[in-house]
Amino acid sequence: MTCKSRAAGRPGAGAGAVDKRRRRFGWKTLLAGALAMTAVGAIVGVGEVLSAPARAVIGAAPADLHAIDVAIPTQDAAVQVQGWLVRNQPGHGAVLLLHGVRGNRIDMLGRARFLARAGYTVLLGDLPAHGASGGIA
Secondary structure, eight states, X not given: OOOOOGGGGSTTOSHHHHHHHHHHHHHHHHHHHHHHHHHHHHHHHHHHHHHSOEEOOOOSOOGGGTOEEEEEEOSSTTOEEEEEEEOOOTTSOEEEEEOOTTOOGXXXXXXXXXXXXXXXXXXXXXXXXXXXXXXXX
């Protein structure tokens, strides 16, 4: 008694069909690998752009803020965080305003004006490697 494989009775299910499935699997694997590498490359590229230094010439504080320039030392003695300090009524509290990725203290001017009008002391700073602050990203 001979035993026939299940595939033997179906058309196109012989050795040629197995080769065709292997080729299809090979192309799918290659395509998935290429897409994965492209995604990793895109993520690394975006990370490089977002973490690059974002220096800017800031200049003097707007006159309506009545702010003074401040330089805050960091652990790296060569790097100082630059900013503006708006002194206000004692006892009203203080707020530290920090910008977002690749921004600088100018991005926070609207909030600083609002808080200063409300009586708060406000410190606007440029994070290291941003705005007028030194450092590397």
